[in-house]
Amino acid sequence: MGAPIQGEPGACSADRRNGGMEMMEDKRPFLDGRYVETWLREHGHMYKYELAWRAGITGTTLSQLIAGHVKPHPSTVERLAEAMGVDPAELVVPPDDVPPEVNREYKRRQAKTRKYWRKKRWEESNGDAKQGRAYKANRPFT
Known part of the structure; x- marks a missing residue:
């Protein structure tokens, strides 16, 4: 079985080498919190928790994603994009640009x-x- 592909769910799993525990670098993108907050401001009829409900995630999860405390799973990005009516590529920021x-x-x-x-x-x-x-x-x- 090969190594996990960067960006996939198992990509940040532990790798045991030389008797130690080394973490692979997590290359998954962050959610663009500023974009989401701007979108919510422009669509004043919707609260953050309502967007989370429409996307099928909890409000706490959405808050953590916006703050950059956790990185989104690709399916979460797709569900948020669908709930917002935007392209999923607009919602993510590569780790290098954060x-x-x-x-x-x-x-x-x-x-x-x-x-x-x-x-x-x-x-x-x-x-x-x-x-x-x-x-x-x-x-x-x-």
Whole structure:
């Protein structure tokens, strides 16, 4: 099985080399939040959450996409474009054209998420996840 194609869902999966964990660079495009906000302003009859509902995504997801905290799946871009009545290519911005601070914030959030799930898996495998909390919760006050 070959390596995932850049831009596909598995393109940012972990790659184990030399005993370490290295991440492939995520080349998926960002959603052009300014374009979406401008479109919403011009179409004043629609709120952000109504656009999200028409596209079949949650309002929280749309807010995260507009802010650049997450990158959209290609099907999400297509659904948003259909709900807005525009071409999907107008909604995306290549990672190279995104301001560095947005890219840094995205990478910081990804690292934080990986750290959280790594800790959760470790706790589950060692049986520390719920035992410690239950023990502390059931202990009488002294």
